[in-house]
Amino acid sequence: MDSNEKKAEFIIGRHPAIAALKSQQAINKVFIQENNASDALREISQLARKKKIIVSTVPKSKLDLLTDNQNHQGVVVAIAAFEYASLDDIFACAAKENEDPFFLILDGIEDPHNLGSIMRTADAAGVHGIIIPKRRAVQLTSTVAKTSTGAIEHVPVVRVNNLVQTVQSLKDKGMWVFGTDMNGNDFRKWNAKGAVALVIGNEGKGITPLLKKECDEILTIPMIGHVQSLNASVAAALVIYQGFTSRRS
Missing domain, CATH: 3.40.1280.10 (SPOUT methyltransferase, trefoil knot domain)
Structure with missing residues (x-):
């Protein structure tokens, strides 16, 4: 894991990932689990590429590491810090x-x-x-x-x-x-x-x-x-x- 990933906030799970990609949230990178051809992950990958966001296909072990073994459902979205309103x-x-x-x-x-x-x-x-x-x-x-x-x-x-x-x-x-x-x-x-x-x-x-x-x-x-x-x-x-x-x- 590089230093930027250690500092990143992550959104995990398919529905939260899709919601983030359809919003104005600043997204740095999308990690997709390799050898997983589900329709939801395919949609996430397509949404990311349309927004010119880097999509990285990685082994499940990488996603487990990024999420501290939470249930990531095969996708992790690295985002900028959450913005607060006034x-x-x-x-x-x-x-x-x-x-x-x-x-x-x-x-x-x-x-x-x-x-x-x-x-x-x-x-x-x-x-x-x-x-x-x-x-x-x-x-x-x-x-x-x-x-x-x-x-x-x-x-x-x-x-x-x-x-x-x-x-x-x-x-x-x-x-x-x-x-x-x-x-x-x-x-x-x-x-x-x-x-x-x-x-x-x-x-x-x-x-x-x-x-x-x-x-x-x-x-x-x-x-x-x-x-x-x-x-x-x-x-x-x-x-x-x-x-x-x-x-x-």
Whole structure:
């Protein structure tokens, strides 16, 4: 492995690779597994060559090495570092759709699979942008890209230094901010019409106290089972879709 490959970010898997090649993502190189003539890999190779991207046919062992033995499905795409958006960018996304802004604020999500899954839901539900902190939280990585199955190419992500200050700024712009916690109002009654931001907390600790104080309302998911918690991405999906439903009712 040369020094450039060691520094590269990788997108792995067939669907994420196709999504990246159809997007504006800056791609350095595509690695295709030799002796694999599947239709999906043939499509990936054709897409890459149309964009004049180098395609390298390599043994499976090479792909295993590049991906630390993850399930790469015979393809690895070496990309430039993931680009982050600005707050102005995500407001512009809402304006382009002629819609009131609908943002997600992720307070310390640490698992890249959770972030990727949340991005898939956000894309499906018409969320205009996701805001994450620069520290003590997962950033955009190849694992996030793979789990998002292409949504990373369509949902802009903003990194900020301070979530509390960012929320205060959003409220100054007329947005309503809703948090999620074990104690709050039933999320099924949430009316998300207008300009809204939804805060999803850390997998174990939830929303930090200072950020919770800035929320206009706290939403909770009623549960009657023995396990009184849900995976962060599952909980996010439920509340996001309540927002989606109420905004289109």
